[in-house]
Amino acid sequence: MSIGSEITVEQLEADPYPTYEQLRAEAPVCFVESVGLWLVTRWDDVQHVDKNPALFTGETEPSTLNRTFGKNLLGSEGAYHARIRSIIYPWFRVGAIGEYPDKVISPIASELVDGFAGRGECDLVADFAEPLSARVLKQALGLDFVEESTLRRWFAELAEGAANFEGDPERQKIADAASAEVNETVAPVVDRLSREPNDTLLSSMVHTEVDGEKLTLEEIRANLKVMIVGGLQATTDLISLSLWAILSHPEQLELVRTEPSLVNQAIEEAARWHSPVGTSTRQTTGATEIAGVALEQGSLVAAVLASANRDERNWTDPERYDVRRNEGSHLAFATGPHLCLGARLARYETRAAWRVLLERLPGLRLDDDHAVEISGWEFRSPNQVRVKWS
Numbered sequence: 001m002s003i004g005s006e007i008t009v010e011q012l013e014a015d016p017y018p019t020y021e022q023l024r025a026e027a028p029v030c031f032v033e034s035v036g037l038w039l040v041t042r043w044d045d046v047q048h049v050d051k052n053p054a055l056f057t058g059e060t061e062p063s064t065l066n067r068t069f070g071k072n073l074l075g076s077e078g079a080y081h082a083r084i085r086s087i088i089y090p091w092f093r094v095g096a097i098g099e100y101p102d103k104v105i106s107p108i109a110s111e112l113v114d115g116f117a118g119r120g121e122c123d124l125v126a127d128f129a130e131p132l133s134a135r136v137l138k139q140a141l142g143l144d145f146v147e148e149s150t151l152r153r154w155f156a157e158l159a160e161g162a163a164n165f166e167g168d169p170e171r172q173k174i175a176d177a178a179s180a181e182v183n184e185t186v187a188p189v190v191d192r193l194s195r196e197p198n199d200t201l202l203s204s205m206v207h208t209e210v211d212g213e214k215l216t217l218e219e220i221r222a223n224l225k226v227m228i229v230g231g232l233q234a235t236t237d238l239i240s241l242s243l244w245a246i247l248s249h250p251e252q253l254e255l256v257r258t259e260p261s262l263v264n265q266a267i268e269e270a271a272r273w274h275s276p277v278g279t280s281t282r283q284t285t286g287a288t289e290i291a292g293v294a295l296e297q298g299s300l301v302a303a304v305l306a307s308a309n310r311d312e313r314n315w316t317d318p319e320r321y322d323v324r325r326n327e328g329s330h331l332a333f334a335t336g337p338h339l340c341l342g343a344r345l346a347r348y349e350t351r352a353a354w355r356v357l358l359e360r361l362p363g364l365r366l367d368d369d370h371a372v373e374i375s376g377w378e379f380r381s382p383n384q385v386r387v388k389w390s
């Protein structure tokens with residue numbers, strides 16, 4: 001039996017890293033039957049896939065993303081993608097959201113800490129990372145009147161459609177209902193924003209004009225759904241995983257406490273070590289090859305960002321979490337034309353989260369009575385991160 005026919009979904013979900021290590025060594029471009037994808041696992045090859053959209057397109061056929069959200073930037077390439085991205089990008093520039101950490105994120109993080117500081121213990125996922133990323137995203141998008149639980153439900157239901165590769169009509173129905181609900185909720189907001197602009201992402205999507213082009217209402221709705229699905233869980237996961245990473249290395253936590261300028265590096269290293277988003281999924285536009293392995297036109301390829309981030313060809317001792325690592329940037333936010341648009345916001349959130357927690361909760365440490373279980377290969381999340389403080 002080949003490696004690709006032996007790998008199970010359960011194995012990938014529980015801990016994909018030993019499998020990635022074996023694939024990098026023995027079959028760096030490998031069709032994995034259980035997931036129906038060619039997994040590309042080495043650093044150079046993952047870059048090759050992400051940086052060559054003419055050969056490896058994000059506009060897959062069928063496209064679960066376009067079917068569920070409407071045609072959007074993540075599910076498109078070329079001039080169309082460039083046009084949408086150029087209109088959405090300005091809101092994410094430093095000049096536009098540079099004040100977010102102090103004005104928006106830190107106050108929300110502090111308020112959350114106020115709620116549990118007196119308890120001496122909490123779950124950093126449920127009590128902190130989840131509400132923080134939901135509240136920041138709502139505010140950023142301009143949907144602050146939407147309940148957090150509703151935003152989370154939209155995320156889960158839209159994600160059902162995005163992951164519905166088998167085209168199950170029941171799963172699609174759930175996603176389509178959420179999509180209709182988002183459209184209905186957004187309609188009056190867009191209407192108001194077109195008369196009264198403000199500083200939100202939705203308002204920016206309504207008003208930004210590049211080379212005489214604006215987004216249509218359909219494009220605004222479709223891309224808003226990409227932000228909901230891309231911006232909620234992954235940010236929660238980066239906050240939780242990075243805090244778990246540093247707290248499970250007390251000697252490195254000490255280093256960061258004495259040298260706070262290491263915080264950003266410690267967060268980037270956590271994103272490399274346990275990447276919240278595991279893959280970029282693409283489809284070959286013609287016959288091609290990667291690392292000598294022939295791929296037919298129409299092959300579905302997962303460029304495994306999480307594996308590239310542990311490739312021993314690019315990193316020294318890659319299994320080790322090391323806040324002093326200085327080996328260049330990782331691929332947790334992908335690369336090429338689909339490089340994550342929200343990376344700056346996600347980084348701001350995670351840095352502010354660290355700052356507020358380290359300042360407000362002296363003696364912060366993991367609660368060893370509650371094991372942290374991390375699972376998932378396309379999206380990697382801890383079930384909980386229970387902590388105590390002095």
Ligand code: HEM
Binds near residue numbers: 305335343
């Ligand atoms: C830690 C948090 C995040 C991680 C790890 C992450 C990761 C990624 C990755 C890997 C991609 C590329 C996917 C591919 O190549 O197929 C991507 C794209 C994208 N992300 Fe993020 N993301 C995060 C947060 C956010 C946030 C907060 C937003 C927006 C509010 C966002 C919006 C987007 C958008 C719009 C794209 C598509 C860009 C394009 O197609 O040109 N992400 N993200």
